[in-house]
């Protein structure tokens with residue numbers, strides 16, 4: 001058993017309480033490799049933002065769970081070094097399992113240094129979701145690990161489960177779900193979805209520049225949920241904004257991405273001011289990384305040192321995460 005407390009990590013309790021009071025959201029950024037982790041930590045340490053490092057089941061398999069744990073421990077040390085060198089506040093860091101799909105996976109993460117886990121029972125029936133989630137909560141809470149549950153289904157891909165339609169969260173279920181499971185936070189479905197193609201073009205309108213504008217998130221559902229669960233931490237998945245500039249670069253340098261549409265940043269800013277205190281972003285990091293790798297390799301065709309093309313990609317990620325913390329989530333300066 002490795003406790004997250006020995007790694008210098010924290011669970012999400014205090015982070016979320018402060019975020020709700022302060023009207024901002026904590027960034028939950030996914031990572032799979034060293035450059036992504038370096039970028040997240042650098043950006044969050046330099047903007048003094050709390051951060052949730054998110055690891056999916058696939059990322060855990062890709063990176064090796066033991067190595068991941070040491071990487072998270074290293075991330076804590078690195079963030080402290082940055083803070084000390086610049087005279088900034090040290091930042092709280094959570095290591096979180098994203099979209100855990102079984103009790104066993106969640107238990108293994110609790111046993112291996114994670115300070116928070118998500119059990120995503122949203123593909124099960126309501127009653128099965130409750131049983132599964134409650135079991136995970138009972139185990140995780142013994143070790144002071146916080147648990148995120150999910151009600152409602154996002155369209156897109158959730159850990160190999162593909163849903164072509166959105167099933168919005170039913171506000172009338174949330175109180176019962178939270179009280180029967182004991183979860184610490186709840187992911188809800190209000191129109192966001194995973195990946196870089198969040199809406200079909202026919203669902204969107206065009207603005208004066210011809211750019212596709214997606215339909216508004218269902219803030220009415222969010223408000224209903226907040227009324228029924230006052231002060232309770234709400235989570236938004238599928239919240240990448242899918243920058244046109246990143247997609248343009250990808251396509252300019254040999255990529256082929258079509259109909260990409262994300263969540264407008266103003267809508268995320270609005271959500272962050274509410275009970276939404278965790279916003280999940282993965283695809284935006286993937287897009288900028290791919291864009292810069294493609295560009296660098298095209299500009300320098302004889303280059304074969306990975307540092308020379310991963311370095312610019314990492315720098316683009318640092319800038320993107322800083323701008324999210326500062327202008328979208330409002331978490332900068334809240335460490």
Ligand code: G3H
Pocket residue numbers: 030056057058059098099157158159160194282283
């Ligand atoms: O919500 C899913 C995350 O973007 C993780 O994706 O399962 O491909 O690692 P992944």
Ligand code: 13P
Pocket residue numbers: 030098099193194195196236237238239240280281282283284
């Ligand atoms: P995006 O695909 O919109 O980045 O969502 C990521 C996510 O929800 C991870 O759980």
Ligand code: ZN
Pocket residue numbers: 099194237238280
């Ligand atoms: Zn997600």
